[in-house]
Amino acid sequence: MEMxxxxxxxxxxxxxxxxxxxxKVQKCKVTPQLVKEAFEEDLLGxxxxxxxxxxxTRIEQYSYYTDIEARAAKIILGKLSxxxxxxxxxxxxxxxxKTGNFAPGLQAREDFMRLMNKLDNDFYLVADDDxxxxxxxxxxxxxxxxxxxx
Numbered sequence: 001m002e003m004x005x006x007x008x009x010x011x012x013x014x015x016x017x018x019x020x021x022x023x024k025v026q027k028c029k030v031t032p033q034l035v036k037e038a039f040e041e042d043l044l045g046x047x048x049x050x051x052x053x054x055x056x057t058r059i060e061q062y063s064y065y066t067d068i069e070a071r072a073a074k075i076i077l078g079k080l081s082x083x084x085x086x087x088x089x090x091x092x093x094x095x096x097x098k099t100g101n102f103a104p105g106l107q108a109r110e111d112f113m114r115l116m117n118k119l120d121n122d123f124y125l126v127a128d129d130d131x132x133x134x135x136x137x138x139x140x141x142x143x144x145x146x147x148x149x150x
Contacts, residue, residue: 003039005137008123011043014051018042044142052142055124069115072099074147076115077124077134081144086131092116 004011018038019030028034042048059070076092093112102108116132119125126135134140 006135008136011138014048015039015043018048055139056147068100072096072115073119075099077143078147078149080125080132080134081140081148086128086133089130092132
């Protein structure tokens with residue numbers, strides 16, 4: 001549970017399936033090392049890591065996010081994935097302004113907050129006072145490995 005973070009049933013199911021597959025193939029018992037290997041090699045890096053790709057592609061594929069929101073979302077999520085601690089709202093707002101080449105103001109702030117609410121509602125991130133972080137530790141780790149640039 002420490003490795004996976006927030007217990008999202010789908011991610012737990014994928015990890016447990018990877019663990020069971022390893023037990024069958026290796027004909028062994030569950031050990032902390034086996035769980036770690038299943039987590040790192042199968043869930044985050046193996047064929048099951050494709051389950052995470054949906055989280056990135058759905059930002060671009062659905063009309064729920066505008067083009068500028070999609071670009072800003074990927075930059076914001078990339079930045080959050082590389083940070084060991086939550087990032088201040090104002091820092092992410094500045095990134096949003098740069099991405100869209102927006103001037104600061106009421107409309108830009110509303111557009112930014114609308115994007116952040118969408119990302120919150122879609123379980124990408126979570127707000128704590130005036131800071132944001134990834135909702136899921138597993139998704140954060142995967143995002144950092146595959147798209148952790150901004």
